Amino acid sequence: MNVPLERPRLLDRLSNQRLILIGCSAFLGLLFLTALAAPWLAPHDPFLVNLAVKLQEPSWTYPLGTDPLGRCTLSRLLYGARVSLGFAVLIFASSLLIGLLIGTLAGYIGGWVDQLLMRFCDGVMAFPSLILVLGLVGIFGPGLKQVIIALMLVQWVYYARMFRGLVMTLKEKNFIAAARVNGSSHWKIFRTHLLPNILPPLLVIGTLEMGWAIMDISAMSFLGLGVQSPAAEWGAMIHEGKSYIRTNPELMIYPGVMIMLVIASFNLLGESLSERFGVTKPPK
Amino acid sequence: MSLLQMEHVSHRYGSQRFLSRQTERTVLQDVSLTLEAGTCLGLLGQSGAGKSTLGRILLGLERPTAGRVLFEGQDIYRTTANDYRQDIQVVFQDSFAAVNPKMTAGQIIAEPLTNFTRLAPDALQHRLVTLIEQVGLTRADLAKYPNQFSGGQLQRICIARAIATNPKLIILDEAVSSLDMVNKALILALLGELKDKYDLSYLFITHDLQAAQALSDRFVILDQGQIVGEYPTRKAFADATDPHVLAIKNAMLATHPRYRTIRS
Numbered sequence: 001m002n003v004p005l006e007r008p009r010l011l012d013r014l015s016n017q018r019l020i021l022i023g024c025s026a027f028l029g030l031l032f033l034t035a036l037a038a039p040w041l042a043p044h045d046p047f048l049v050n051l052a053v054k055l056q057e058p059s060w061t062y063p064l065g066t067d068p069l070g071r072c073t074l075s076r077l078l079y080g081a082r083v084s085l086g087f088a089v090l091i092f093a094s095s096l097l098i099g100l101l102i103g104t105l106a107g108y109i110g111g112w113v114d115q116l117l118m119r120f121c122d123g124v125m126a127f128p129s130l131i132l133v134l135g136l137v138g139i140f141g142p143g144l145k146q147v148i149i150a151l152m153l154v155q156w157v158y159y160a161r162m163f164r165g166l167v168m169t170l171k172e173k174n175f176i177a178a179a180r181v182n183g184s185s186h187w188k189i190f191r192t193h194l195l196p197n198i199l200p201p202l203l204v205i206g207t208l209e210m211g212w213a214i215m216d217i218s219a220m221s222f223l224g225l226g227v228q229s230p231a232a233e234w235g236a237m238i239h240e241g242k243s244y245i246r247t248n249p250e251l252m253i254y255p256g257v258m259i260m261l262v263i264a265s266f267n268l269l270g271e272s273l274s275e276r277f278g279v280t281k282p283p284k
Numbered sequence: 285m286s287l288l289q290m291e292h293v294s295h296r297y298g299s300q301r302f303l304s305r306q307t308e309r310t311v312l313q314d315v316s317l318t319l320e321a322g323t324c325l326g327l328l329g330q331s332g333a334g335k336s337t338l339g340r341i342l343l344g345l346e347r348p349t350a351g352r353v354l355f356e357g358q359d360i361y362r363t364t365a366n367d368y369r370q371d372i373q374v375v376f377q378d379s380f381a382a383v384n385p386k387m388t389a390g391q392i393i394a395e396p397l398t399n400f401t402r403l404a405p406d407a408l409q410h411r412l413v414t415l416i417e418q419v420g421l422t423r424a425d426l427a428k429y430p431n432q433f434s435g436g437q438l439q440r441i442c443i444a445r446a447i448a449t450n451p452k453l454i455i456l457d458e459a460v461s462s463l464d465m466v467n468k469a470l471i472l473a474l475l476g477e478l479k480d481k482y483d484l485s486y487l488f489i490t491h492d493l494q495a496a497q498a499l500s501d502r503f504v505i506l507d508q509g510q511i512v513g514e515y516p517t518r519k520a521f522a523d524a525t526d527p528h529v530l531a532i533k534n535a536m537l538a539t540h541p542r543y544r545t546i547r548s
Contacts, residue, residue, distance in 0.1 A: 174382040181343050182445070183369045183399035192395075196386040 017272045024269040031262065035081035044072035046079040046232045055248055067237075067251055068244060076232040077254055083233040084262070087148055088213040092206060095152050099159020100202075104190065106160070107167030118164065121157045129154040129216070137225050144217075147226040151216050155209065162205060166198045200277035204270055211266035218259050234259050285357050287485055288319040288342065288453060293351030295337055295509075311337045312348070313509045321452065324479065324486040326500030326521075328493065328532060334509040335489045339457045342487065343374055355453075370400045373446035377458035379438035383430045389416065390426035393445045400449045415444040419474060436467035440474070447478060453485045460495050472498045493532050497521070505529060 034041055043063065050070035058065045064073040106117040133150040140146050170176060170193070179189050218235030220226035227233035229240065234255035241251025273279075295312040311334045319325045329335050340346040342353060344360050352359050355368045373396070376382040383392050390412050397408060413423050419440040430438055439459065446454050456475070460468045476499060478484060490496050496503065503521040505513035505528045512528045515521035521529070 174376040174378065175384045177340070177343070177345055178374060178376065178382050178442075178445070179384075179395065180345060181369065181372070181374050182396040184395060188399075192387070193384050197384070 017275055020268050020272045021276070024265040024272070027265050028262070028269065031081060032085060034078060035085050038075075038078040038082055042072070042075035042078045044075045046071060046075040047230050048072075049230075055244070064254060065248075065250065067240065068248075073251070073254060076237060077234070077258060079232040080234045080237060080255065081258070083144075083227060083231065084214050084217055084235075084259075087144065087217055088210050091148055091151050091155060091213045091217075092210050095155035095209075096159055096202075096206065098152070098156035100163055102156070103160035103163025104167050104194065107164040108171060108186070108190070108194070110168070110171075114164070117160070121160055124154065124157045127154070133220060133225060142225050142228060144221075144227050144231075147217060147220045151213065155213070158209070159205070162201065163198060166201060167194055170194055170197055200273075201279045204274040204277060204279045207266055207273055208270035211263040211270070214259065214266070215263055286318040286354075287321040287356060288487075289352075289354040290315055290317050290338075290342070291352045291354065292316055293338075293341060293348045293353065295334075295341060295346065295348045295350075297337075311509050312341075315351070315506070315509070315511055317504055317511065317514075319453070319485060319487060321485055322483050323502060324488055324500045326496035326503045327487060327489045327506060328491065328496055328503060329506035330491060330532075332508075333506045335491075335506055336457055338506070339374070339455050339487070339489050342455055343372060344369065370396075370449050371452045372455065373449070373451040373453075374455045374457060375439070375442050375446050375459040377461050379435055379442050379462075380430065382442050383438060385430050387429075388426065389421075389428055389430070389433070389441050392430075392441060393426075393448055396445060396448045411448075415448055416441070418447070418478075419444045420470075436463055436471065439463065439467075439471055443471070443474065443478070447482065447484070450482065451484070453487065456486055456488045456490070458490055458492075459488075461490060461492055468495060475499060491532070493535075505532075 043061070048071060050066075052070060053062070053066050054068050054070040056062050056066040056070075062072050062074070064077065067073055067076070102117055102121075106114040129150060132154060133147055136146040136150045137143075176189060176193055179193055184192070217226060218233070218238075221233045221235030222239045224239060227236045229236060237255040238252050238259075241248070241255075244251050293312055293315045294310070296308050296310050298308045315334075315338065317325070327335055327338065337346065341348050347361055353361060355372065358368065360368045387395075393412055393415055394408060397403060397411060403411060412426055416423065416426055421437060421440055421444075425433075425437075425441075430441075433441065443459075459475075460471050463471060472495060475486070479486060479499075486499065488496055488500050497518065501518065503513075503515040503518075504511055505515075505526070507528050513524065513526050515524055515529075524530075
């Protein structure tokens with residue numbers, strides 16, 4: 001029987017894991033670099049108000065035009081990347097550390113310690129993050145710090161639950177028992193036996209969570225709860241451009257596209273990593 | 285003084301859950317046994333008899349709910365010193381679960397050495413080579429990861445890890461039960477060889493009568509958490525007519541259907 005070899009279709013080729021892995025890492029890496037180098041790359045001061053050049057078309061001086069206050073959109077986008085990515089990393093790292101600590105403790109010690117910590121986690125999980133943010137903002141006033149703290153307080157629970165499960169499965173394995181018999185301290189067991197074995201899932205979840213963190217920061221800023229003007233942040237930029245949606249939609253489109261690209265990259269990267277390591281994603 | 289003494293050890297597993305009913309299960313009940321230095325005690329019993337729990341208690345991994353465990357006269361759950369840890373080592377049944385998949389064979393064997401001794405890097409390397417060759421593998425195997433070994437080879441690495449710090453007692457928790465016939469015989473031979481060479485004592489926990497008989501000098505039968513038979517010599521065990529022993533003996537396959545024993 002002669003079956004003609006079918007050319008792989010575009011979608012199949014796009015889902016080539018290797019390509020996605022390299023492409024997304026390259027894009028995100030480049031973005032992190034530009035964010036770091038924003039002061040040197042940005043053509044203008046992102047905060048410089050110059051009403052003489054407000055709402056300009058793209059030109060050689062203003063590659064992406066200007067906003068209603070005459071500020072350079074490209075410069076603001078570049079500086080906005082610093083806020084979005086930087087604080088996403090901050091939220092990720094801090095909630096990861098809290099989650100790792102609590103989850104590992106609960107899973108490793110077990111018993112009533114586990115029960116106590118997990119019931120506490122259930123309590124936190126039952127509390128919607130938006131309400132928490134609104135509450136914090138209500139008390140301390142709007143600002144990035146409040147948003148970050150609120151997101152941190154909510155995010156760590158997911159890490160904690162995941163690490164607890166992973167550690168509990170590992171703890172049943174005899175190599176942990178063998179390590180105890182071999183005289184390894186609990187700290188050494190955590191360092192050499194538990195951590196290397198929970199690293200792959202950690203990487204996957206971390207990548208997926210980064211996308212969420214960026215989305216959350218932008219959403220809060222868009223609602224006016226997070227970053228306050230004149231600071232540049234993608235969500236806040238969409239908020240500022242909102243009034244000009246009919247005349248100058250690009251003011252919303254540029255930051256919107258950036259948010260979309262970054263989150264899509266993080267998600268695709270997470271997906272391909274999870275496939276590579278054979279890790280199942282936790283339900284969110 | 286015996287090397288190891290268990291005195292009236294009882295153990296219950298209780299699952300205490302926060303705000304819920306407590307369920308308890310007795311696993312060991314008033315178990316006393318002694319093990320003399322340089323001997324091998326075969327601990328036989330069906331699955332669920334409490335053999336492995338007994339092993340975990342002796343290893344200091346599970347504090348018994350009642351009774352004492354004396355190692356060289358010292359209660360291992362009373363002393364603050366961790367000295368006994370170096371002297372009691374273990375070989376588990378499933379060698380794949382007993383080693384960290386992210387560590388090389390060299391790192392696996394080196395773990396007890398780095399914890400209990402202060403060897404210089406080249407002395408450590410030398411010791412590792414000696415150990416791995418002792419168990420019938422080669423120097424090149426030190427750099428390999430567990431997934432590059434077969435079950436039998438991995439069990440040899442576990443044995444190398446167990447003898448690394450010159451322990452006095454090794455607990456063999458079903459150490460040959462998951463191996464094929466050939467590997468089982470080879471590992472048993474290796475264990476016997478090491479025992480004579482280093483004057484080791486074994487507690488051989490198994491449900492495998494043949495394997496137990498190949499290595500043990502004395503036999504203890506455990507059933508539902510209680511000792512139901514003690515046989516001080518091989519002969520006494522071979523002649524035993526106790527129903528618990530017969531149950532294990534009858535479970536063996538006959539060499540020919542004609543020689544099948546009649547089950548009680």
